[in-house]
Amino acid sequence: MRITFWGAVRTVTGSMHELEVDGRRYLLDCGLYQGRRQEARERNLKLPVEARTVDAVVLSHAHIDHSGNLPSLVRNGFEGPIYATHATVDLCRAMLRDSAHIHEKDAEYLNKRARRRRAVLGEEVSGEVEPLYTLEEVERTLPLFSAVGYRAPLEIGEGLSCEAYDAGHLLGSTALVFRRRRNPGELRLAFSGDVGRPGLPILRDPQPLPPVDYLILESTYGDHLHKHEEVVLAKLERIVNRTAGRGGKLIVPAFAVGRTQQLVLLLHQLAESRRIPDIPVFVDSPLAVDVTEIYRRHTECFDEETNRYLWDGADPFGFRRLRYVREAGESKALNDLRGPFVVISASGMCEVGRILHHLKNGIEDPRNTVLITGFQAQNTLGRKLVDRLPQVPIFGEPMRLRAEVETLNELSAHADQAELLRWIRPMTPSLKRIFLVHGETLQAQALAARIREVYGIETTIPDRGDGFKLS
């Protein structure tokens, strides 16, 4: 058995690892690399493996940095199965189509800009930018998905099985255990995917894994400790009340997949227990609307608390004052609506999408609040809001930031250092080595040091392209 690390090494995006067993080749995840535009484009276009020689892909979960480059793999000749849980398959259908749409729009924009420049500067025409992949390529990818259940070992190759455990990170998310039969016994490799946290809204807690020989472990928050969920609920309550008291709008940029559904459930809880006033809440994002429908269908992934809503005949993702907005016209109408109300919209880092219109309309009014709910990468509009720059550009126009800005980073769906250390404990008696991926170097180093200190296990932070023989 041999493992080679191709993505999400010393960074958090582009998850992709290659597993070779008996001359057969498997990819664990095939994620989109996100970063500076040109570098990301090249990385995503040029696959590090010969797509035709890959026998199967096993997907840990649907997030785009784990699934988003599958259409490129298919365009390059991959024809094998893509194993994923039922919920992951459904989420990927919505997310990959949305992703293709974004890439097509992106290419269109770049080409239009280049044409304008050429017209003004009289430059030579030099080829059109192609989208990273198209909707048509996504449609060719989707039939390759093969849905698997949790805790149902699946033979993915001669003498190699794979079993999915609930990772508690996103609807349908998994940690995977691979078992290679040999005489005597077996060789066991676990891949954590992204590890969630106990007590997250909607999802079950991450399941413990059995003892294994090797572990590939994420390290996003390898040097960080999160706050408790009750703190989050109380903070959200205060922010809604303060904004409503001023008659303002609470504008919430949020990732359409996962974060939006968490927020809706928390607002549902607050509204139900009358901890916030009876004001309208809008979810304004077509992708979020589609994804919420998928959440509703996959009750098999819910935790007990969320299931209780169903037993009571209630809808966890709907309450009296909540409205889902799909049509663009309805979204625009929100611009003229007077506060107080809450609007949740994508994208999460305020780079694209309808949230830009809500921000343009709202950030110059001090009665309003912008609530940031996730990590904001450098150079994004979201980061500029978090940094409270007095003036920020929206659609190329400078706007004065006079609204209040609040952050709710505690909703993270990634385990922190202590939670990761606790989660790996059941595996440790037999562990020979841990590989740390999906974390920036400092986070990974801090976690590696703690693992050595607490468990005395050899821990490696691989570089891109590093390969290791496992025996």
Ligand SMILES: [Zn+2]
């Ligand atoms: Zn994830």
